Amino acid sequence: MKKIIGTVFLVIVICLLAVSAYMASKFFESSPPVIKPIDLPEIIGRHARVSFQVEDNGSGLTFVSAEIVHGKKHISLGMKEFPAVPRWKGSDVKKIKLTWDIVPEKLGLSTAKCRIRVIARDASFRNGGKGNVAVFSSPLKIDFMPPVVTVLSTVHNVRVGGAGAVSFTVSENVKKAGVDVGGVFFKAFKGPDNIYRALFAIPFDMDKPDRIAVLAWDEAGNMGVGGMAYRVFPRKKVRDRINIPESFLQRKMPGFAARYPEVAAPSLLETFLKVNKELRKRNNHFLLSLCSKTVPDILWRGAFKRFAGAQRAGFADERHYFYNGREIDQAFHMGVDIASVKHAPVGAANSGRVVFCSDNGIYGNTVVIDHGMGLMSLYSHLNQINVSLGQMVKKGEIVGRTDSTGLAGGDHLHFGMMLGGVFINPVEWWDARWIKDHIIYNLDLNSP
Numbered sequence: 001m002k003k004i005i006g007t008v009f010l011v012i013v014i015c016l017l018a019v020s021a022y023m024a025s026k027f028f029e030s031s032p033p034v035i036k037p038i039d040l041p042e043i044i045g046r047h048a049r050v051s052f053q054v055e056d057n058g059s060g061l062t063f064v065s066a067e068i069v070h071g072k073k074h075i076s077l078g079m080k081e082f083p084a085v086p087r088w089k090g091s092d093v094k095k096i097k098l099t100w101d102i103v104p105e106k107l108g109l110s111t112a113k114c115r116i117r118v119i120a121r122d123a124s125f126r127n128g129g130k131g132n133v134a135v136f137s138s139p140l141k142i143d144f145m146p147p148v149v150t151v152l153s154t155v156h157n158v159r160v161g162g163a164g165a166v167s168f169t170v171s172e173n174v175k176k177a178g179v180d181v182g183g184v185f186f187k188a189f190k191g192p193d194n195i196y197r198a199l200f201a202i203p204f205d206m207d208k209p210d211r212i213a214v215l216a217w218d219e220a221g222n223m224g225v226g227g228m229a230y231r232v233f234p235r236k237k238v239r240d241r242i243n244i245p246e247s248f249l250q251r252k253m254p255g256f257a258a259r260y261p262e263v264a265a266p267s268l269l270e271t272f273l274k275v276n277k278e279l280r281k282r283n284n285h286f287l288l289s290l291c292s293k294t295v296p297d298i299l300w301r302g303a304f305k306r307f308a309g310a311q312r313a314g315f316a317d318e319r320h321y322f323y324n325g326r327e328i329d330q331a332f333h334m335g336v337d338i339a340s341v342k343h344a345p346v347g348a349a350n351s352g353r354v355v356f357c358s359d360n361g362i363y364g365n366t367v368v369i370d371h372g373m374g375l376m377s378l379y380s381h382l383n384q385i386n387v388s389l390g391q392m393v394k395k396g397e398i399v400g401r402t403d404s405t406g407l408a409g410g411d412h413l414h415f416g417m418m419l420g421g422v423f424i425n426p427v428e429w430w431d432a433r434w435i436k437d438h439i440i441y442n443l444d445l446n447s448p
Contacts, residue, residue: 029058032132033120040116044102045220046144051099052118052136059123060084060091062131066100068107068140070114075107077116084123091123104142116140147172147218149226152195153442156212156230161204161316161425165442167197168226170216177216182209186420189296189373197443199373201419202232204316204332235425238317244272244328248409260361269323275362275407276321276329283361284334284423291374291421293355300350300371303432305395307347307413309340315416315425334423335378335416342411343403347396349377349415349429354391354399363414364405369393377426380414381405 033056040050054064065079077100082093104110118136126132148171158164166179168188178188179200188198196216202209214226249268256275257264263274313333321329348369355376356368363380367387370376383403387393402413417426428434 029122029124030126030132031056031058032134033061033122035118035120035134035136037136037138038097039099040138041220042139043141043143043218043220044104045218045222046103046105048102048221049099050102050116051097053095053097054118054120055095056091056120056122056132057094058090059131061093061096061120062091062123063121064096064098064118066098066116066118068102068109068114069117069137070109070112075109077102104144109142111143111145112141114140114142141220143218143220144222146222147174147216147224149177149214149216149224151214151226151228152444154229156228156442157233157438158200158202158212158230159233159425159428160202160207160235162235162428163199163201163419163424163439164230165197165199165439166214166228167195167442167444168214169195170224172218174216174218174224177214179212180215181212182206184420184422185215187374188214195444197373199375199419199439201422201424203422204235204425207234208232235316238314240313240317240319240333242319242321244269244321244323252407269328273329276331279361280331280407283363286360287356287363287366287368287378287416288418288421288423290355290368290370291376291418294370294374294376295353295372298372299352300375301395302350303435304349304377304417304426304429305347306349306430307338307340307344307415309338309344309413311336312339312412313337315423315427335380335414336426337412337414339410339412340402343383343401344413345398346379346382346400346402346413348393348399349426350395352377352393354387354389354393357385357387357389357399359405362407364403364408365400366406367399369399374420376418378414378416378418380416381408381412 033054036053038051038053041048061082062084063081066077068075082091084091115137120134121131124131150169152167156164177196179186179198181200186198186200188196190196212230216224249272253268253271257271263279265271315336317333319331319333320327350371352369352371355370360366365382365385366380368376368378382400385400387399402411404411415426417424
C-alpha cells in the first residue's frame with residue numbers, strides 16, 4: 001500500500017513539475033520580439049514612409065513604438081498597444097506590419113543625420129512583468145534640398161514628331177534624371193565628364209506640350225528642375241485613304257487568324273478590324289518597350305543611311321481604311337514605307353546592336369537595332385533576317401531583304417525609328433546637317 005501511495009505521489013510531483021515547467025516556459029519565455037524593416041530608406045526627403053514587421057511567436061506582442069532620435073531629442077512617430085487580457089493567456093497579436101509617415105519639417109527636423117528607433121515588448125512575465133524587449137535602431141539622413149540643375153545646351157528647336165537633345169549638369173549624385181515633355185519622360189545618361197545628356201522627342205500627337213523641362217531626383221526623392229529655352233514647330237499632317245479589297249482579306253486574314261487565335265472572327269473583315277486595332281496596338285507597345293534595353297553609349301556616327309527606293313507612305317500619316325466604299329477604321333502609320341525591287345537587300349541605317357529579330361504581328365519579320373541612349377531603328381515586312389539577337393552591326397551591313405510579311409499589301413520596307421518609348425520621324429536622321437545642328441551640338445560632343 002505504501003509502495004502504491006509513494007508511486008502516486010511521485011507521479012503527482014512529476015506532473016506538477018511538468019506543469020510548472022510548461023507554465024514557466026509560457027509565462028517567463030525569454031525570446032524577445034523580432035523587428036524587421038520592410039521599407040526603410042537611408043535618406044529621406046520632405047516626406048518618407050517607413051514600414052516594419054514585428055513578430056513574437058511566444059507570448060505575443062503587447063507594445064510597439066517608433067521614434068526619431070535627433071541629438072538629445074526623441075520625437076515619437078507613434079505607438080501601438082495590444083492588451084493581453086487575461087495576462088496569463090498572452091497576446092493574440094503574433095505578427096503585425098506597421099507603417100509610419102515621416103515629414104521632417106512638421107517634426108521640426110532640419111537637414112542632418114539622426115536615427116530611427118523601434119521598440120517592441122511581448123507579454124512575457126519576465127523583467128518584473130514588463131516582458132521581453134527588442135530594440136531596432138538604424139541611421140537616417142534627412143535631406144529636403146533639391147539638386148540644382150544647370151542646362152548647358154542653349155537652342156532646342158523641335159518639330160512635333162521629331163527629336164532634340166540636351167546636356168546639363170546636376171549639383172549632386174542623383175538616382176534619376178532626364179527630360180519631361182508634357183508628361184513623357186526621356187532618360188538622361190551621365191558621361192565620364194559628369195555631364196548628363198539626353199535625347200528627347202515631341203510625340204506626334206502632342207501638338208502643344210504644356211512644358212519641356214529637365215528634371216533630376218536625388219536619393220532622398222527631392223526633385224530639381226532646370227528650365228530650358230525651346231521652340232516647338234508643327235508637323236505637316238497627311239490624310240491617306242486605304243482601300244481594302246476582298247482579295248487582300250482572303251490573302252492575309254487566314255494566316256493572322258491561325259497565328260493569333262484571339263483576333264479570329266466569324267468574317268474576314270471582322271478579323272481585319274481586330275488585327276488593325278488590337279494586334280497593331282499590342283505590336284506597337286512591344287516595339288516601344290524595347291527602348292528600355294538601350295545602352296548608355298552612342299553607337300551611331302553621322303547621318304543615318306536611307307534605304308534606296310520610292311517613298312510610298314510617311315511618318316504619322318493618318319490612314320482611313322475603306323471597304324466597299326465605306327470607312328471602317330483609322331490608324332496612324334508609325335514609319336516610312338519605301339519600295340524598291342523585290343527582295344531588295346536592306347542595310348542597317350547606322351551602327352548599333354540588334355535587340356530584336358523575329359516576327360512581330362502586323363510588322364511581319366522585323367529587325368530592331370539599338371543605337372544607344374534610347375534611339376532605335378526598325379526594319380519590317382522582311383522576307384529573311386540576316387542577323388542574330390545581340391549582334392553588333394555596322395552602318396550598311398545587310399540585316400535582311402524586303403517582302404510583304406505582316407499586314408503589308410506589297411513588297412516594301414517599313415522603316416521606323418523610336419526614341420525613349422515613342423515613335424519619331426526618321427526623315428530628320430537622314431540629314432547630316434540636322435544631326436550636327438540639333439543633336440551633336442546640343443550634346444556637347446565632337447562632330448563625327
